[in-house]
Amino acid sequence: xxxxxxxxxxxxxxxxxxxxxxxxxxxxxxxxxxxxxxxxxxxxxxxxxxxxxxxxxxxxxxxxxxxxxxxxxxxxxxxxxxxxxxxxxxxxxxxxxxxxxxxxxxxxxxxxxxxxxxxxxxxxxxxxxxxxxxxxxxxxxxxxxxxxxxxxxxxxxxxxxxxxxxxxxxxxxxxxxxxxxxxxxxxxxxxxxxxxxxxxxxxxxxxxxxxxxxxxxxxxxxxxxxxxxxxxxxxxxxxxxxxxxxxxxxxxxxxxxxxxx
Amino acid sequence: xxxxxxxxxxxxxxxxxxxxxxxxxxxxxxxxxxxxxxxxxxxxxxxxxxxxxxxxxxxxxxxxxxxxxxxxxxxxxxxxxxxxxxxxxxxxxxxxxxxxxxxxxxxxxxxxxxxxxxxxxxxxxxxxxxxxxxxxxxxxxxxxxxxxxxxxxxxxxxxxxxxxxxxxxxxxxxxxxxxxxxxxxxxxxxxxxxxxxxxxxxxxxxxxxxxxxxxxxxxxxxxxxxxxxxxxxxxxxxxxxxxxxxxxxxxxxxxxxxxxx
Numbered sequence: 001x002x003x004x005x006x007x008x009x010x011x012x013x014x015x016x017x018x019x020x021x022x023x024x025x026x027x028x029x030x031x032x033x034x035x036x037x038x039x040x041x042x043x044x045x046x047x048x049x050x051x052x053x054x055x056x057x058x059x060x061x062x063x064x065x066x067x068x069x070x071x072x073x074x075x076x077x078x079x080x081x082x083x084x085x086x087x088x089x090x091x092x093x094x095x096x097x098x099x100x101x102x103x104x105x106x107x108x109x110x111x112x113x114x115x116x117x118x119x120x121x122x123x124x125x126x127x128x129x130x131x132x133x134x135x136x137x138x139x140x141x142x143x144x145x146x147x148x149x150x151x152x153x154x155x156x157x158x159x160x161x162x163x164x165x166x167x168x169x170x171x172x173x174x175x176x177x178x179x180x181x182x183x184x185x186x187x188x189x190x191x192x193x194x195x196x197x198x199x200x201x202x203x204x205x206x207x208x209x210x211x212x213x214x215x216x217x218x219x220x221x222x223x224x225x226x227x228x229x230x231x232x233x234x235x236x237x238x239x240x241x242x243x244x245x246x247x248x249x250x251x252x253x254x255x256x257x258x259x260x261x
Numbered sequence: 262x263x264x265x266x267x268x269x270x271x272x273x274x275x276x277x278x279x280x281x282x283x284x285x286x287x288x289x290x291x292x293x294x295x296x297x298x299x300x301x302x303x304x305x306x307x308x309x310x311x312x313x314x315x316x317x318x319x320x321x322x323x324x325x326x327x328x329x330x331x332x333x334x335x336x337x338x339x340x341x342x343x344x345x346x347x348x349x350x351x352x353x354x355x356x357x358x359x360x361x362x363x364x365x366x367x368x369x370x371x372x373x374x375x376x377x378x379x380x381x382x383x384x385x386x387x388x389x390x391x392x393x394x395x396x397x398x399x400x401x402x403x404x405x406x407x408x409x410x411x412x413x414x415x416x417x418x419x420x421x422x423x424x425x426x427x428x429x430x431x432x433x434x435x436x437x438x439x440x441x442x443x444x445x446x447x448x449x450x451x452x453x454x455x456x457x458x459x460x461x462x463x464x465x466x467x468x469x470x471x472x473x474x475x476x477x478x479x480x481x482x483x484x485x486x487x488x489x490x491x492x493x494x495x496x497x498x499x500x501x502x503x504x505x506x507x508x509x510x511x512x513x514x515x516x517x518x519x520x521x522x
């Protein structure tokens with residue numbers, strides 16, 4: 001994709017302001033699923049902080065925003081992805097220092113994040129660190145398309161209609177997943193890859209395999225896997241970025257109907 | 262905002278194809294919260310179907326896409342907003358006929374919808390009517406920023422982190438709302454305006470008023486109401502487009518904490 005920066009920004013869009021911080025959601029990982037606001041703010045920023053997985057030279061979020069990059073200073077930051085609250089907090093304090101130092105020099109700083117900055121996103125940690133140290137009016141959040149929306153768009157079935165309830169959660173805790181199946185019409189599970197066998201067993205017990213859709217790496221250019229049903233599921237290794245959509249039934253205006261009853 | 266059509270579409274973006282149908286989410290109602298894909302498809306479409314409230318000459322969705330309109334044929338369609346499945350279906354069958362007639366003439370047709378086309382959106386009805394009558398590869402869904410994402414972006418607090426569960430539903434059924442409070446860490450309610458007094462009573466009983474945020478008409482240019490807490494709530498008439506975000510607690514990796522215990 002060619003560089004868009006110079007001819008991209010119409011004067012009427014919001015641009016990054018000096019000394020302001022922006023947590024910007026860039027969507028699933030392809031450039032045209034950014035919002036215009038996200039693209040314009042990234043294109044006009046002084047500093048862009050991008051996430052980089054440990055031991056990898058790639059940043060999917062940074063690849064997605066390539067068309068909007070030109071002279072910006074890029075910081076690829078490795079974030080702690082471990083379940084250790086103390087290590088997590090130390091790392092975010094360091095990054096917060098860097099943001100504040102840049103803002104003090106009248107520079108605009110953008111942190112890009114895959115998906116939406118407030119839905120299971122590392123942006124939330126940095127925002128928490130910054131909230132006491134920058135003026136509230138200098139902190140901005142630009143929403144992004146979350147993985148469940150991209151996933152659903154590939155299947156074309158409503159996530160919710162009328163009185164339906166949508167639940168979105170991590171698949172890690174199987175007891176919580178089992179409980180959730182009883183309290184919503186559509187259950188979206190992130191991080192399904194690591195527990196896929198146990199999930200399939202649970203869904204089979206509930207007669208829900210035919211109503212479960214699975215997608216890996218939607219709109220990320222490669223390795224895409226799209227399954228309309230898990231009835232014929234054969235165990236296989238899945239990418240970390242796997243989303244599962246389970247339709248347990250519908251709750252119409254005038255009646256409720258469960259698929260497994 | 263000036264017209265963007267002529268200088269807007271970089272050659273690398275997906276454009277609307279002849280005989281294809283696109284359900285396109287346009288976000289909350291301001292032009293820069295469309296995705297680039299949504300904008301490029303609308304800008305290159307032959308026909309655009311826009312929703313119009315009964316008895317109103319306005320279409321917020323159409324206003325949001327004005328910068329991307331030029332020669333497209335615009336159909337403002339009144340949708341049935343009543344709780345009558347039969348009347349709803351008849352109206353959608355008529356619209357489906359119109360879409361199919363246009364597709365047969367090698368025209369591209371876009372239906373625009375506020376928010377995301379698969380989250381409490383009328384697009385789902387039209388998609389259901391079209392699914393048997395157009396080739397699957399000629400039907401496309403472009404996700405959009407949903408109202409809960411815009412709402413959350415104004416408060417800057419994570420919707421979900423770690424093991425949190427997010428529930429999204431209509432506020433209409435108070436029993437279902439009460440049950441939901443026990444099964445998620447973040448509850449987002451749409452259509453809260455009509456039942457606001459009963460909701461506040463319920464939240465007061467649960468000591469959750471301080472953890473409830475309310476927003477009307479976020480990023481829609483006017484009438485915006487943003488409340489960080491409902492502790493000092495005074496009864497007032499609210500716009501139909503009111504979203505409530507209730508934080509009942511957090512579910513961290515190593516512990517769960519409820520705000521009302």
